[in-house]
Amino acid sequence: MQYVFILGHNPKFSVAEILAVLPKAKIIEQSSSFLVLENKSFNSAELMSQLGGTIKIGEILGNQISKKITVEKLKQIKIESKLNFGLSYYDCPKDNLGMEIKKELKAAGVSCRLVVSRDKILSSVVVSKNQCAEFLILGKKWLGMTLAVQDFADYSQRDYGRPARDLLSGSMPPKLAKIMINLAQVSKGGKILDPFCGSGTVLQEGILLGYEMAGSDISQKAIKDSKENLEWLFASFPRKRESSVKKVTDPRLRGDDSERVKAFVFQVDVRKISQKINSIDAIVTEPYLGPPLKGLENRKQISEIINDLSKLYLDAFGEFRKILNYNSKVVIVFPAFRSGKEILELPILQQIKKLGFTQLNKDKLIYSRPDQKLWRQIYIFQLSR
Numbered sequence: 001m002q003y004v005f006i007l008g009h010n011p012k013f014s015v016a017e018i019l020a021v022l023p024k025a026k027i028i029e030q031s032s033s034f035l036v037l038e039n040k041s042f043n044s045a046e047l048m049s050q051l052g053g054t055i056k057i058g059e060i061l062g063n064q065i066s067k068k069i070t071v072e073k074l075k076q077i078k079i080e081s082k083l084n085f086g087l088s089y090y091d092c093p094k095d096n097l098g099m100e101i102k103k104e105l106k107a108a109g110v111s112c113r114l115v116v117s118r119d120k121i122l123s124s125v126v127v128s129k130n131q132c133a134e135f136l137i138l139g140k141k142w143l144g145m146t147l148a149v150q151d152f153a154d155y156s157q158r159d160y161g162r163p164a165r166d167l168l169s170g171s172m173p174p175k176l177a178k179i180m181i182n183l184a185q186v187s188k189g190g191k192i193l194d195p196f197c198g199s200g201t202v203l204q205e206g207i208l209l210g211y212e213m214a215g216s217d218i219s220q221k222a223i224k225d226s227k228e229n230l231e232w233l234f235a236s237f238p239r240k241r242e243s244s245v246k247k248v249t250d251p252r253l254r255g256d257d258s259e260r261v262k263a264f265v266f267q268v269d270v271r272k273i274s275q276k277i278n279s280i281d282a283i284v285t286e287p288y289l290g291p292p293l294k295g296l297e298n299r300k301q302i303s304e305i306i307n308d309l310s311k312l313y314l315d316a317f318g319e320f321r322k323i324l325n326y327n328s329k330v331v332i333v334f335p336a337f338r339s340g341k342e343i344l345e346l347p348i349l350q351q352i353k354k355l356g357f358t359q360l361n362k363d364k365l366i367y368s369r370p371d372q373k374l375w376r377q378i379y380i381f382q383l384s385r
């Protein structure tokens with residue numbers, strides 16, 4: 001089957017995530033806004049909820065834009081009320097096809113409404129609110145039809161609706177957390193650790209993806225926030241509660257397991273984490289990224305931050321190798337600092353390699369706007385000896 005994936009704001013991330021989740025997929029065409037793939041058939045709604053970086057998933061109907069195919073497809077839809085349909089144009093200008101389809105449907109006695117927006121792309125909000133059958137016109141070449149769209153309301157609830165949000169050390173976007181977890185390619189039910197768990201974004205996304213999650217942090221407040229957010233998650237997404245709570249009762253997790261959620265999140269300095277936990281299948285984390293920047297820091301001040309972080313991360317990787325199962329991955333955010341025209345990075349890749357890790361990401365995966373002072377760069381390492 002041929003499918004199209006409409007990519008999110010960071011297309012490189014979206015593509016890396018899709019290929020991590022569908023490793024057997026064959027790329028047919030890739031642009032900055034979509035990816036056409038050949039893959040065996042899948043449940044598009046399930047896959048959509050698994051991916052953090054994909055906006056829409058569609059099936060490819062053909063490699064030319066055919067009005068006949070669109071009209072036939074719409075006639076097959078069984079609906080009691082008016083049929084809503086729309087078109088989105090990627091990498092090509094809008095045209096009059098929508099009106100032409102509408103005319104043909106009307107002539108055939110089909111009651112329909114053409115859903116339009118000011119933009120040439122219908123947002124996932126518009127598509128789902130209007131329950132709209134949507135055609136995807138891809139670079140004037142491929143014709144696709146939407147099968148599933150990203151659940152924007154769900155993400156927004158998990159991002160802004162949770163009770164404890166740490167505005168000082170910053171919460172990462174749930175979509176980024178999900179992408180990073182998928183990049184770790186852990187089999188379902190495997191055990192993932194976030195040793196800088198903050199308010200628990202990685203933990204919550206991992207639980208929803210069906211992993212056993214463990215989280216730790218040096219800060220008591222972070223542990224309290226994570227627990228509060230996880231309790232909220234279990235209450236707000238009750239379908240997931242049973243399996244999630246069961247998964248956190250893990251005898252390998254040393255510590256206080258009198259209350260399941262307590263055992264699941266624990267306070268420890270990452271530099272001592274091997275004293276608390278072992279047998280981890282992956283580490284997915286956004287570590288401490290340094291003190292909040294005012295934007296006025298000079299090169300010397302940034303170099304000091306880089307030195308401190310380099311020491312902390314190298315100590316952390318020394319501990320990671322003790323607690324990770326063989327061949328497991330570390331998917332981690334490293335900061336890069338913009339100072340004038342220079343981008344300053346942590347000079348630790350060689351030392352991480354010496355600790356037995358291989359860097360898997362060939363390309364730079366940057367998750368930030370270019371004008372930001374601090375860039376998040378995602379690295380994927382594998383413990384290979």
Ligand SMILES: C[S@@+](CC[C@H](N)C(=O)[O-])C[C@H]1O[C@@H](n2cnc3c(N)ncnc32)[C@H](O)[C@@H]1O
Pocket residue numbers: 166169170171172195196197198199200201202216217218219222268269270271285286287288289312
């Ligand atoms: C950028 S925040 C993590 C944000 C988290 N990803 C989230 O979305 O909530 C970094 C966290 O690292 C923690 N931290 C700093 N130094 C640490 C250390 N030595 N060991 C463990 N955690 C540490 C801080 O307390 C903070 O909660």
